Amino acid sequence: MTEAVQTRPGGRSARVRAAVHRAVGDLLATESPEALTIPAVAARAGVHPTTVYRRWGSVAQLLADVATSRFSGDIVVPDSGTLAGDLERWMSDVATDLTDPDVLALMRATIGSGPEGGCACTVDRHDQLRAIIDRERARGGKVPDLERAIDTLLGPLYYRAIFSDQPASSAWARGLVATLLATM
16 A cells, blocks of 8 residues: 655745745845844744754855845746847846846845855846857857857946946847847
8 A cells, every 4th residue: 555645835944935035025125234134034034043044054145045036037038039139138128127126135135245146146147148049059140159248248237237326228238239249
């Protein structure tokens, strides 16, 4: 006789993770990044600080997890049939995402938390850009080097979003695509 294995969809672990992630977002929206501590997050999430320390270890690790979760899969890689069309649409979507004050607060706090913070905010964007370039290569088109594309497209976009008061509009972001394509 075989026993049925019961699994809990989500379960307590998923609920705790969701509550902690929500608490981080709430705190970043209402407090300064310095107020983001494990005890403050735990209190806002309704869990014991030990639970947060055990799962994440530090504020930097917690922020990296929240950023990785937030920036994974939220932007769809377009397929317009051309490299220019794909890049223009994608850059417009990323620029729009970077105008969200909650996104900016999370990015700034994550980047400020340590050297791995920047990677947590950009790894999915790099993967998306790689997918666009790989698809164009498979279509037989001429493609830029991935590092050059990252430097030309994401570098200025993220710099403007994080470090300046100038908005990174969709039109401005599409101009970066024109710059990249002109240098190929």
